[in-house]
Structure formats: structure tokens, C-alpha cells
Amino acid sequence: MALILHIDTATATGSVCLSRNGEVLETMENADQKDHAATITLFIQQLMKRHHIGPEALDAIAVSAGPGSYTGLRVGIATAKGLCYTWDKPLIGISTLQMMAAGMLQQLIREGTSAGDAYLVPMIDARRMEVFTAVYSTALEAVLPPQAMVLEPSSYGAVTGSKPAFFFGDGAAKWQxxxxxxxDAFFPEYGISAAHMVPLAEKAFADKDFKDVAYFSPDYLKAFYFPRKT
Structure with missing residues (x-):
């Protein structure tokens, strides 16, 4: 059981969350991707001040590790690594897609929707008809591993159709x-939040599944494209 600071800047919405023993204390969010670098550290300061928490009280820092926006991921991970170095705290890296699946599962439970034996399919917009995606069971185990996928009518055919599937995230509309x-394909509304990584980070802390602060880097899933001038 731990006091953990959570940081997510993988998509257009950036957020910071404090949790204690697996329970969310408070979350702050910003929907303007251009402001992530300016707002994330401010959010951290405000949250810790409001809850009278000093760096020495934190047990770990968790960050969404990707995939997602190249710039956003660099902002979040650089912030998390810098704090881990400065405050001498362990670093926890959480898959952004698995974090989203955990958040959707929590949402379905709150809404009284029985996920039962279903698939959770997070989808992050990767421009044009491409998405970052994976398929998870309700136990949050990967049925289809995280990958960059160009959407076609046959996409997900190998794993969907046999049970209900919930498609969500800012890339889901492309395939609807x-x-x-x-x-049994469903497209519920979903808003990403650092709070959704709380149960995953709590488990990682209990398992001492920490990242090497010096060498940890974002999981981009595909190389960055630099357009050449002609």
C-alpha cells in the first residue's frame, strides 16, 4: 500500500493524480495539449500543497509510458524521471493502453454495466486511418498486444465477434x-485520466516492478516521422 503520484500526458488531455493505498485523493486535468509542459508541474505542486504532502512522503511516481503523442510522452516521462532523480523515488511505467482499459472497466462498473466476459479495446488516434490499440480481457490481460494499426473493415476480426467488445478512446470514431x-460492438464515451492508472501502479509497487530511471524511455510503438523538405 502506497502514496503514489501519477502523471499522464500521452494524449491531448494531460492529468496528475495523487492516490493513497489504491484510492484516488484528487486529480487535476488539462485538455490543451500545447500546455502540458507548463501545467503538469504546476498541478503537481498544487496537489501536494493541498494535501499537505511533501516529497519525502511519496512512495513512488507513476507515469503513462505510451503509446501516444511523441511530444506529450516526452513531457510526462521527463517530468517523472526528473522528480524521481531529485526526490530519490522509484519510477513506475504504465502502458497508456492498459491504463485506458482499466479506466473503462472502472467506468462500466460505476455505470452498472456488466462487462462480464468482454473485450476492452482502447484506441488512440495516430492520424489518418491509423491508431495505437490493443485488446484486453476484463482481467486487463492483453489478448491482442499493443500495436500501431491501420484500420480496415477486417480489423480486430481475429479477436472480436465472439463476445461483447467495448471500443473507446479518441481513435474509436474512425472505426465505428x-x-x-x-x-456486440459498443462505443462508450471515455475520458482519459491519470487516475485510471492507480490500480495498475498500486500492483506494480507491491510487486516492486520499477523502471530504471536512467534508461527508461517512452513506448512509441513506431518510429517518429520527419518530413523532408523538397
């Missing part, structure tokens, strides 16, 4: 029209 023929 193509999924009409997929039985």
Missing part, C-alpha cells in the same frame, strides 16, 4: 462505421 457488421 466499419464496425457496424461486428456483433
Amino acid at each position: 462505421a466499419s464496425a457496424i457488421a461486428v456483433p
Whole structure:
């Protein structure tokens, strides 16, 4: 059981969360991706001040490790690593897609929707018809590993159709029209939040599953594209 600071800047919405013993104390969010570098450290200061928490009280710092926005991931991970160095705290890296699956599972439970034996399919917009995605069971185990996928009508055919599937995230709308023929496909609203990594980070802390602060880097899933001038 631990007091953990959580940081997520993988997508357009950046957020910071404090949790104690697996329970969320408070979360602050910013929906303007251009401001992540300016707001994340401010959020951290405000949260810790409001809850009378000094750096010495923290047990670990968790950060969404990707995939997602190249710039956003660098901001979040650089911030987390800097704090870990300065405050001598262990670093926990959480897959952004698995974090989203955990958040959707929590949302379905709150809404009284029985996820049962279903698939959770987070989708992050990667421009054009490409998304970062994975398929998880309700035990948050990867059925289809995280990957960059160019969407086609047959996408997810190998794992969907046999049970209900919840598609969500800012990339889900791209595929919604193509999924009409997929039985039991649902597209619930979803808002990403650092609070969604709390149960995963709590487990990682208990398992002492920490990252090497010196060498930890974002999980981009694909190389960054630099357009060449002609």
C-alpha cells in the first residue's frame, strides 16, 4: 500500500493524480495539449500543497509510458524521471493502453454495466486511418498486444465477434462505421485520466516492478516521422 503520484500526458488531455493505498485523493486535468509542459508541474505542486504532502512522503511516481503523442510522452516521462532523480523515488511505467482499459472497466462498473466476459479495446488516434490499440480481457490481460494499426473493415476480426467488445478512446470514431457488421460492438464515451492508472501502479509497487530511471524511455510503438523538405 502506497502514496503514489501519477502523471499522464500521452494524449491531448494531460492529468496528475495523487492516490493513497489504491484510492484516488484528487486529480487535476488539462485538455490543451500545447500546455502540458507548463501545467503538469504546476498541478503537481498544487496537489501536494493541498494535501499537505511533501516529497519525502511519496512512495513512488507513476507515469503513462505510451503509446501516444511523441511530444506529450516526452513531457510526462521527463517530468517523472526528473522528480524521481531529485526526490530519490522509484519510477513506475504504465502502458497508456492498459491504463485506458482499466479506466473503462472502472467506468462500466460505476455505470452498472456488466462487462462480464468482454473485450476492452482502447484506441488512440495516430492520424489518418491509423491508431495505437490493443485488446484486453476484463482481467486487463492483453489478448491482442499493443500495436500501431491501420484500420480496415477486417480489423480486430481475429479477436472480436465472439463476445461483447467495448471500443473507446479518441481513435474509436474512425472505426465505428466499419464496425457496424461486428456483433456486440459498443462505443462508450471515455475520458482519459491519470487516475485510471492507480490500480495498475498500486500492483506494480507491491510487486516492486520499477523502471530504471536512467534508461527508461517512452513506448512509441513506431518510429517518429520527419518530413523532408523538397
